[in-house]
Amino acid sequence: AQRVTQPEKLLSVFKGAPVELKCNYSYSGSPELFWYVQYSRQRLQLLLRHISRESIKGFTADLNKGETSFHLKKPFAQEEDSAMYYCALKDSGGSNYKLTFGKGTLLTVNP
């Protein structure tokens, strides 16, 4: 069964510090990995996906199949990055768009 693990429920950093939100997955096939973000009082929205290999709002994430990880990184955190972050996995070979989410990490960036 596919599983996504986010080991940190809470992460607190200071503005300008690097931030890394960890995500590990368990899946036997070839997964697609995503990071979703939920800002306060807003709906869940896609931040980035590994197949795009892009940087969004300064965030990047690299899929490491050897370590089954998809950690989210940003070199210099901003206060507006404070939000709930969810890592999610999709079965790339599936016939439907089912996402399996981790439990999320609440990031707080302090001034």
Place this chain on the structure above:
Amino acid sequence: ETGVTQSPTHLIKTRGQQVTLRCSSQSGHNTVSWYQQALGQGPQFIFQYYREEENGRGNFPPRFSGLQFPNYSSELNVNALELDDSALYLCASSSRAGASYNEQFFGPGTRLTVL
């Protein structure tokens, strides 16, 4: 372009009752997925509808059922409510062309409380 909308925003029911939650998909989207998000957890996939038919289901009992209408809007029905059904229910819509899916867009959710 109108985003995904859900109704009602909040709902309180008692054990054993039945509930219907509604979702209007984003313009141009033909696929709707439902997720349950319990407190402190990530969203958990309930099922997905495409062209008015169920297209995949998560680990939820049959008392969770759904519909998709010709205009691609959808309903989630839960019978015989249990206390553990208390959660935020999220609807997400996307467009599908053949085997290719585009990004899912989430609605604001319906907060269901079962007493």
